[in-house]
Amino acid sequence: MPLFGKSHRSQEPAHDDMAYGNGNGNANGAAPNRSGSMFGGRRSADDARARSASPTSSSGGSSWFGRGSSPNDHGNDATLIAAREKVSSAGEAERAAERALQQARYAARDAKEHVKVLEREAVEDARRAKAKQAEAKSMNKATKGLGRI
Structure with missing residues (x-):
């Protein structure tokens, strides 16, 4: 009784590659198309060319998510331009803060x-007030004798 419900078929004899006259494959001389793994499947040369031309290929020159660019375009990336602007504005703000700090130090020194x-x-x-007070006191002593006539 066959396994998994298969019916009896006439079993054909296995073909021996050596019976065709060449020692390396089938009748036309090509090597047999065998996969080296369970998931290898049958692939043709057209499949290989299509894979190498796809945008996700490692040799295609493009990067993740379809944002491909040439090596010279890295300086023109919008995110890099925005980052450069932020760095530049932060540097300018730092210089302005340094100038303001220096001015504040000068103002504090002047104060x-x-x-x-x-x-x-x-x-x-x-x-001067003490000297004036002393002079006024001595004048007061001089005026005590006045008006006694």
Whole structure:
């Protein structure tokens, strides 16, 4: 009884490649088309040419997702241009921030110097006021004798 429900067929004798007169294959001299793996299938030369011309081929020069470009076009990629612009604007912002920081330092230094000048002026004014007070006190002593007549 046959396995898997196959009916009895007349079994044909297996062809011996050597019976055709050449020792390497079939009657026309070509090598037999045998796959080396279970999933190899039958492939022809046309299939191989079609695979090599496909966009996903490794030798096709294109990249993932159909965004193929030549090696000279990498500088013109929109994402690279946007990244360059961001880097450039970040550098300019950094330079502007550095200038602003330097100006703030100069302004702080000027303010400190101004405060020191005001303190010196206040000390000088206090010295003059003290001298004036001492002069007024001595004049007051001189006026005590006046008006007693």
